[in-house]
Amino acid sequence: MVAHVTTVAFIGIEARPVDVQVQIASGLPAFAVVGLPDKAVAESRERVRAALGAIGLALPPKRIIVNLAPADLPKEGSHYDLPIAVGLLMAMNVIPEDAIAEYVVLGELGLDGAIQAVPGVLPAAMAAMGLSKGLICPAASGPEAAWAGDISIVAAPSLIALANHFKGTQVLSRPLARPAEAPASGGLDLRDIKGQESAKRALEVAAAGGHNLLMIGPPGSGKSMLAARLPGILPALEPREALEVSMIQSLAGTLPGGRISLNRPFRNPHHSASMAALVGGGARARPGEVSLAHRGVLFLDELPEFSRQALDSLRQPLESGAAVVARAEAHITYPARVQLVAAMNPCRCGHLGDAALACARAPKCAGEYQARLSGPLLDRIDLHVDVPPVSAADLTLPPPAEGSAEVAARVEAARDLQRKRYAGTLASCNAEADGELLMEIASPDPQGRDLLQVAVEKLKLTARGYHRMLRVARTLADLEQCETVRRSHVAEALAYRRLIFTA
Numbered sequence: 001m002v003a004h005v006t007t008v009a010f011i012g013i014e015a016r017p018v019d020v021q022v023q024i025a026s027g028l029p030a031f032a033v034v035g036l037p038d039k040a041v042a043e044s045r046e047r048v049r050a051a052l053g054a055i056g057l058a059l060p061p062k063r064i065i066v067n068l069a070p071a072d073l074p075k076e077g078s079h080y081d082l083p084i085a086v087g088l089l090m091a092m093n094v095i096p097e098d099a100i101a102e103y104v105v106l107g108e109l110g111l112d113g114a115i116q117a118v119p120g121v122l123p124a125a126m127a128a129m130g131l132s133k134g135l136i137c138p139a140a141s142g143p144e145a146a147w148a149g150d151i152s153i154v155a156a157p158s159l160i161a162l163a164n165h166f167k168g169t170q171v172l173s174r175p176l177a178r179p180a181e182a183p184a185s186g187g188l189d190l191r192d193i194k195g196q197e198s199a200k201r202a203l204e205v206a207a208a209g210g211h212n213l214l215m216i217g218p219p220g221s222g223k224s225m226l227a228a229r230l231p232g233i234l235p236a237l238e239p240r241e242a243l244e245v246s247m248i249q250s251l252a253g254t255l256p257g258g259r260i261s262l263n264r265p266f267r268n269p270h271h272s273a274s275m276a277a278l279v280g281g282g283a284r285a286r287p288g289e290v291s292l293a294h295r296g297v298l299f300l301d302e303l304p305e306f307s308r309q310a311l312d313s314l315r316q317p318l319e320s321g322a323a324v325v326a327r328a329e330a331h332i333t334y335p336a337r338v339q340l341v342a343a344m345n346p347c348r349c350g351h352l353g354d355a356a357l358a359c360a361r362a363p364k365c366a367g368e369y370q371a372r373l374s375g376p377l378l379d380r381i382d383l384h385v386d387v388p389p390v391s392a393a394d395l396t397l398p399p400p401a402e403g404s405a406e407v408a409a410r411v412e413a414a415r416d417l418q419r420k421r422y423a424g425t426l427a428s429c430n431a432e433a434d435g436e437l438l439m440e441i442a443s444p445d446p447q448g449r450d451l452l453q454v455a456v457e458k459l460k461l462t463a464r465g466y467h468r469m470l471r472v473a474r475t476l477a478d479l480e481q482c483e484t485v486r487r488s489h490v491a492e493a494l495a496y497r498r499l500i501f502t503a
């Protein structure tokens with residue numbers, strides 16, 4: 001007899017069904033797992049053997065074959081332990097086969113028979129729903145699975161509890177979805193920043209239109225401070241987006257306590273991050289920082305210090321909104337629609353243009369330092385702002401009257417306009433508008449057009465630079481709840497043009 005248990009294999013954030021077939025046949029005693037298992041899956045034999053021993057069951061001295069079908073799909077991770085153990089319990093007639101047929105099963109086993117949490121329970125639960133099945137998962141992952149919707153969920157703390165549940169002697173109740181956290185700014189407020197009015201304005205524009213932002217300025221002028229306050233003024237995630245974000249966090253094993261958060265992710269990888277850390281991949285395919293920041297902010301502090309290879313690997317995700325990881329067997333795609341915020345000093349010493357502080361090599365060193373950034377990457381950044389040193393007068397000022405709450409309200413109103421405008425299109429905010437759509441929604445009035453004409457000639461704007469400016473001008477008009485893009489909007493948008501010109 002062959003027992004069948006359904007589980008899943010993760011390809012990106014997609015969970016593909018895998019049929020775990022367990023056969024106990026006569027022959028020399030053996031226990032083999034076939035069907036392209038990786039090391040963790042092959043080792044599951046020992047955990048399964050020990051866990052069954054812990055509940056007082058010895059494996060029969062026969063030939064045990066476990067096949068993971070389809071056999072050509074690579075199987076990674078420790079979540080195959082539980083389906084293999086359940087398949088064995090079925091083959092040994094400990095639990096009834098028809099009961100398990102209605103479930104997708106995943107979980108890791110401890111030697112004492114405890115079922116331990118695994119990454120990816122939320123995508124697995126969504127896949128189970130697609131297959132019209134329920135889900136058997138570790139107790140610790142139950143609240144996470146409950147978000148998938150109206151499916152039957154058995155979240156068992158141990159193998160014995162699971163066996164008892166299906167024998168009817170101890171019924172496990174359905175786990176409850178823990179309430180989502182209220183949007184929070186992390187206690188950081190724009191009010192903490194003295195002066196820097198133009199940089200704060202740029203931050204507001206970036207939040208309102210979802211634009212990528214680059215801040216350039218000397219050390220200690222408040223660039224990192226400004227970036228850290230961006231999540232506090234961004235609109236909350238919509239429920240559909242929150243589920244997408246949580247699926248990625250679930251796969252990465254970073255979903256805190258199974259709670260789904262409506263806060264936009266904010267990731268700030270260190271500049272020593274490798275290409276695999278940024279876009280994903282590695283020995284075991286994992287979502288990278290750009291995917292963990294999906295629908296949120298990816299903050300690259302000290303931009304030129306990142307390796308050139310790592311920075312250039314971001315170009316494709318920034319353009320397409322998805323990170324593609326090429327592996328020996330397959331291409332894996334993770335969603336990666338991020339708002340990039342970057343900060344940098346203008347040169348190595350950081351004080352370019354300040355005769356009193358600049359080093360002896362200025363301004364020559366600035367060229368070298370800035371040349372580490374590629375033109376195409378800078379071209380993907382809509383807003384470039386200069387963050388000058390804070391003056392002594394600014395520092396002694398009382399805190400500004402306006403804080404994050406007031407700015408967030410304006411941002412929300414601007415986003416509301418965009419939501420209505422882009423309903424039914426591929427874009428969701430001004431930063432994503434392109435081509436025909438952009439021309440249609442962001443064409444300025446006649447005075448604006450005149451100014452634009454002059455600017456294109458005088459500043460030698462490229463086609464991309466021209467579009468970038470239209471997008472920003474549209475956001476500036478939205479912030480004023482203004483239907484048409486006026487001359488003043490075009491003028492302000494021109495101020496956010498590129499400050500670095502690569503050779």
Ligand SMILES: Nc1ncnc2c1ncn2[C@@H]1O[C@H](COP(=O)(O)OP(=O)(O)OP(=O)(O)O)[C@@H](O)[C@H]1O
Nearest residue numbers: 192193194195196218219220221222223224225390
């Ligand atoms: N505008 C400001 N208002 C109040 N405090 C500030 C301001 N700018 C900087 N500071 C103070 O200086 C510290 C350093 O600021 P921050 O780390 O943001 O600088 P930075 O521009 O990122 O510098 P670096 O280029 O060295 O990374 C802050 O922790 C804060 O105490």
Ligand SMILES: [Mg+2]
Nearest residue numbers: 223224301343
């Ligand atoms: Mg900094």
